[in-house]
Amino acid sequence: MRVEKSSYFWTPEMGTADRDLSRHQQALDRCVSKLRNTLPVIGLRNPKIGLPDNSWAYCGPYDWVISFHAGQLWLAFSVSGDPVFLNAGRARRAAFRKIAAERSAQDHDLGFQFSLSCVAEWLLTGDREANALALDAAKSLMARYRPEGRYLQAWNAMPVHGGAMQAEFANGRIIADTMQNLGLLYWASAETGRADFREVANGHAETTLAHLVRADDTSFHTFLFDPASGKPLRGETHQGYADDSCWSRGQAWLIHGFAQSALHTGNPHYLDAARRLAAKTLDLMGDDAVPAWDYHVPDRNAAYRDSSAAAVMAAGVYMLADQCEPQEAGHWRAFGDRLIAGLLDTCDLTGDTTALGLLAHGAAHVGSGFADTMLPYGDYYFMEALMRSLGHRQFFW
Ligand code: GLY
Numbered sequence: 001m002r003v004e005k006s007s008y009f010w011t012p013e014m015g016t017a018d019r020d021l022s023r024h025q026q027a028l029d030r031c032v033s034k035l036r037n038t039l040p041v042i043g044l045r046n047p048k049i050g051l052p053d054n055s056w057a058y059c060g061p062y063d064w065v066i067s068f069h070a071g072q073l074w075l076a077f078s079v080s081g082d083p084v085f086l087n088a089g090r091a092r093r094a095a096f097r098k099i100a101a102e103r104s105a106q107d108h109d110l111g112f113q114f115s116l117s118c119v120a121e122w123l124l125t126g127d128r129e130a131n132a133l134a135l136d137a138a139k140s141l142m143a144r145y146r147p148e149g150r151y152l153q154a155w156n157a158m159p160v161h162g163g164a165m166q167a168e169f170a171n172g173r174i175i176a177d178t179m180q181n182l183g184l185l186y187w188a189s190a191e192t193g194r195a196d197f198r199e200v201a202n203g204h205a206e207t208t209l210a211h212l213v214r215a216d217d218t219s220f221h222t223f224l225f226d227p228a229s230g231k232p233l234r235g236e237t238h239q240g241y242a243d244d245s246c247w248s249r250g251q252a253w254l255i256h257g258f259a260q261s262a263l264h265t266g267n268p269h270y271l272d273a274a275r276r277l278a279a280k281t282l283d284l285m286g287d288d289a290v291p292a293w294d295y296h297v298p299d300r301n302a303a304y305r306d307s308s309a310a311a312v313m314a315a316g317v318y319m320l321a322d323q324c325e326p327q328e329a330g331h332w333r334a335f336g337d338r339l340i341a342g343l344l345d346t347c348d349l350t351g352d353t354t355a356l357g358l359l360a361h362g363a364a365h366v367g368s369g370f371a372d373t374m375l376p377y378g379d380y381y382f383m384e385a386l387m388r389s390l391g392h393r394q395f396f397w
Pocket of ligand 1: 064177239249364
């Protein structure tokens, strides 16, 4: 299969300069120290979103965000070997047993939840229960596949534990974020030798590429399908500025997600998707150190930043670089380094002993008033990005 590379995305002279990564190593060391120092304060709770004093509000039992602190602890264990992180990671397994036991609470976020907890624990410790929980989650995730439209259904119409039905969520719907959940399916396929996990992941990735990614390489946040026929209907936003705008974290989820799919399958179409999305984003960012929360807000200079979008994207472009020829790889590493520099220059809380998290200035959901805050997913991907920049290759997706 021949794939034409997009022609506008790199110039040979970019990214070939020697890189001084000492700043990245020092930042990673500070992340690990902060995680160690905050263990007694955070305990077994799982951060959800920052509070104005840079402490955390914590997740309820079924929150999609529940695994990002666990993921940081497992990364810290993998770089330091310090058993305090092993114990803190393991002690969280009970929270994931609870999600496994409550089917009505499960949705497309099972990948985020279980890759960064049980898959991580299995890979780093060989624990059999962690393996079984992750496999069970992969089966539940695969059950959300809608073969008529070849996609994984994102959300549920009925909120867990009561509340009004959200009819719009009953439609067939994919969202950009789901690309991060395919890693659990690829892992389950490799673990069991079953092709169906992988085929479902690929079906979803192809549908995402066909409908969520626009012809100009920007993206919709969500896309709707007729639930009976699977016929594609229209793009819509949920957390972006407008249906036809480009939400920066959604674009970042896609870059990282297609880079993951390429890594697991070797399919050059997925790699080219990651490349095109990243090239478009480089263009959309202009001179910004950290992206605005949406690339199409009317006054981008005055808009909230989203440090989590930068962190997800940095991890994604380093993963993309690892799959490219050296000269192109240099270009994507230079983009990753630029994103890390923006985060270190403007959002770094790793040296601030009063802050429980790593990064300031995340935008969770601007339309609902959640902006300019710490976010545990920004923190997780920041660590992943630092580690990828430094040459680490073992992650949990
Ligand atoms: N997955 C939800 C978000 O990115 O906010």
